[in-house]
Each structure stands twice: as C-alpha cells, then as structure tokens.
Amino acid sequence: MPKVQAELLRWARTLKAICGQMIKFITVCSGMPGELIPPGRIGYKIAGIFFAKETNRAIIRDPLLRREYVHTQQWYHYGEQTGYWFSFAILYALAGENACTNKYEQQAGLAEGNYPCP
Template identity: 35%
Template sequence: MNEDWREGAERALERGRRFDRLIPAVLLDSPLSRIGYAWGTAVGWVWGSLWSTGKVQRREGLWVFRGMPGWSFARGGVCVGGCFLTGDRDPSDAILRHEAVHRRQWQRYGFLMPVLYLLAGRDPLRNRFEIDAGLEDGGYVRRSRPAARIAPSAQSSDSP
C-alpha cells in the first residue's frame, strides 16, 4: 500500500499546531469553549432526535444516534458536540474511538470547531482534525499490518 499520505498528514498536523498558537488562550479549553461544546451537543441532540430512526445509545462518552438518513450527515457519520450521528450500521469500537477524539476537539475549540474543521478542508488525509482522530480508526486508510512473526521452525536453533 502506498503510504505517502503519512508525510502530508505530518505537515497538516504541524500547520494546525502553528495555527492554534494564533488563537487566544481564552478560546481554547475554557469556559467559553465548554459553552460552544454544550451548544454543539444541543444541536446534535436536536438533529439526531428529528431524524434518527434507530437506537440511541451512550458509548465512548458519545450519544450515538443511529438510523439517520444518508443526506443528514457526511461520510460515515458526523460528530456534533457530544453526539455521533450515523446511518444504520452499528459503529465499531475503532469508529467510536475516532469520534471520541472529535468530541474532545469540540470540547477544546467549542464554537470555533465547525469553522476550523471547514478551513482544514474536506480531504481527510490533509484535514488535521481527521488525522488527529486517527485515519485508520476512522476508516480513511487501511490499518497497517502488524510486523510479521517468525515461525518457530524458522528461528535459529543456536540456542542451548
């Protein structure tokens, strides 16, 4: 598999760190950002309550609204505040780990989150929020294979 995306991902994360230094500290992980997170969660609850036809569950610190129509969310689902809105599939643990990072991003950036996410771009391989949440857990890239194990018969017999 071509892993050229890793270099671009590192550049995107570095750009994001530089950009964050320009944001006044009072807006990050602050009472103001918590208000923005609460607002986002309220919006997610309203949207999920209007359109969800599936089971609503609390998982990984998120309110998961399933059974959303495809037009009501992007890609495989969307995190709005503390809510994950998705279609009919039961989200995997990996997806929920990914979305829990987005929830934490909402807590950090509050009202700024939707704007900053849009500025980061639609390409998940270059979007610092998707990269930070884990491209593999989010299903954007294939999981790296674990290192090959050496079969016992192929190991050296030099040991006593």
C-alpha cells in the same frame, strides 16, 4: 448535557433516529436519513453526538467511536478556548475537506475512520 446537544438530539429524534449512549460520552443517533450523511461515510459528529445512517450497531464499532471521542475532545477544547461551541467546526472547515491532510482527522486516526490515505 449542553443545550446544543439537547437541541441536536431533539432534531435527530424528529427525523426518527434512534439515539442512545455508547462509549466515552458519545451519543450515537443511528437511522439518520441517508441524504444527511456525506457519501462514503458511516456518519459525522457534532459536539458529543455521532449521527449515522446505519441502524446496525456492529458497523458503528469501537475503533470508530474511539476516534470520534478524539473529535469530542477537539470540540470541547476549542469551544472552551473561545467560548463558542461552533469554533471547532470553523477550524475543521479551514483545515480542508481532504481527511488525509486535515490535521484534526490525523489526530483522531485516519485508519480508524477508514480513510484511504497513502
């Protein structure tokens, strides 16, 4: 496990999140404080960890995790290209907040992320 993931897991656990391996190398930390999750979202992902406010694992379903796995691949792809793990976060931010026009969200699957795009 990369050092950044170990630090993120430690941080989540200090916030009383329950973290465990799910599918496709994604660790899910559920029970995160609601104020840390963007409004209207189930959660967000950094590197190989999905942070969710929900503790009901049925809500964190396979299609959602499949799309988050695409984001995991994006994190590692751009991190390896540049040598900096946070490169994808910068590229993602530059792609814009609107998921419907963000190329990284489009690659991951808008429908699986429950984005209401036309």
